Amino acid sequence: MQRDILIVGCGIFGAAIAWALGLRGLGHRVLIVDRQTPASGATSRAAGLVTQVRPDPSLQALAGETLAAMDLLQTRFGEDVGRHRVGALHVGSQAQHEALAQMLRVCTAAGIRGQWQDKAQALAQSPWLNPDAFDIATFYPDECFVDPYLLSSAYLRGALQMGAKLRLDTRVAHITHQAGAVTGVALEDGTVLPAGIVVNAAGAWSNLLSAELGLPLPMAPVRSQYWITERAPDFSPGTPIVFLTDIRAYARPEVGALLFGIRESAPAVAAPRELPENLEGFVFDAADPHGWGNLAEAFEPLSHHFPAIERLGMAHYITGPSNYTPDGQPIVGASAAIAGLLVATGCNGSGITYSAGVGRLIAELIGGETPFVDASRLDPARALHIDPFSRAFLQACAHARATKSTG
Ligand SMILES: Cc1cc2nc3c(=O)[nH]c(=O)nc-3n(C[C@H](O)[C@H](O)[C@H](O)COP(=O)(O)OP(=O)(O)OC[C@H]3O[C@@H](n4cnc5c(N)ncnc54)[C@H](O)[C@@H]3O)c2cc1C
Known part of the structure; x- marks a missing residue:
């Protein structure tokens, strides 16, 4: 039995x-x-x-x-999981060359399809990117997002x-x-x-x-968050996921808008007992429920890569606990x-x-x-x-999110 x-x-x-x-x-x-x-x-x-x-x-x-x-x-x-096979672009300055090359080597050796991408092609795929904000790009066609x-x-x-x-x-x-x-x-x-x-x-x-x-x-549960812009013509549904490796941010299309996330320098963290059973309406920081402080901190480098952010409103903000080690x-x-x-x-x-x-x-x-x-x-x-409930340990987990690379 x-x-x-x-x-x-x-x-x-x-x-x-x-x-x-x-x-x-x-x-x-x-x-x-x-x-x-x-x-x-x-x-x-x-x-x-x-x-x-x-x-x-x-x-x-x-x-x-x-x-x-x-x-x-x-x-x-017969399940449709809302999979969008848009691929992922990893873009960066010349300073990222060795990191992008190393990732490409490791992935190629593991049988994951990827290649260097011509800058013009990267811009054609993701017209919302500022051409002056990156020098090099790699593209992985099998990366996707789902519902x-x-x-x-x-x-x-x-x-x-x-x-x-x-x-x-x-x-x-x-x-x-x-x-x-x-x-x-x-x-x-x-x-x-x-x-x-x-x-x-x-x-x-x-x-x-x-x-x-x-x-x-x-x-420990660390605040994870992302924003979704208003809709705009540059964000057609087929545009790839983009990792902005210099600033450790990412973006992907979301029904005619752009969804993006950043790496905060000091993410909010909670003790598990502080989390309600029902996360509906839960915020990590009552003084800044929509993470504007974090977005403000990242705004200048983000707008350099993604200039339209300066004129677009934010239609949605989503947050929740992600367990970092x-x-x-x-x-x-x-x-x-x-x-x-x-x-x-x-x-x-x-x-x-x-x-x-x-x-x-x-x-x-x-x-x-x-x-x-x-x-x-x-x-x-x-x-x-x-x-695992001590403040020092919670902070170590928050630090793990702050220093995590994109991907
Ligand atoms: C804003 C945000 C963005 C994210 N983006 C991505 C992404 O793009 N890609 C990605 O891969 N991951 C992403 N993640 C991480 C991903 O969401 C989590 O890793 C994943 O959902 C964890 O699933 P889980 O089943 O462990 O936890 P949960 O989905 O939280 O499920 C845990 C369940 O346990 C139940 N439970 C807890 N305690 C008890 C109890 N005592 N008795 C009975 N039931 C209990 C809860 O009710 C809950 O339903 C993101 C997370 C957040 C917050």
């Missing part, structure tokens, strides 16, 4: 894990629980970039799995079709264990749901369940101390991108298979000495 699997959290990680378990057909009963509605946490707030162009082979492989999953979801499950809600829902529907069950309005208060093995979860109303395997995929709230088990997760690696794996306890979180602003890879990795660990990526750096127990 296989042990029952209980997944805490029905964001994109929980849904992708249930989907990957269904595909493997290991024979476990799978239950996903969430206290809110599916994808109502960070997932529905994401900008939806799915980018494989990264220096780290394991992270490339996690992303590659998501690209493959989108194909499978479409062909086998994160649709992708997450597609995983979930697939998982439910393959036998998983979903239970909403279900608040997990504790993960329970006895004699070194998981026994299930205790709900806030006192009910106990037994399970031999529990996957903590509770997003920004994961540490509230893990830390009390002696497994502090090295991550000081080492930039996600947190995916099994606890060595408590049998049957697994964790999947710590996305570093890339959880949509890694989703199917994380699902596959967790399914492989549960099935006792050799992981398809080197998972040693993703180990949930890699920083057992930290206090």
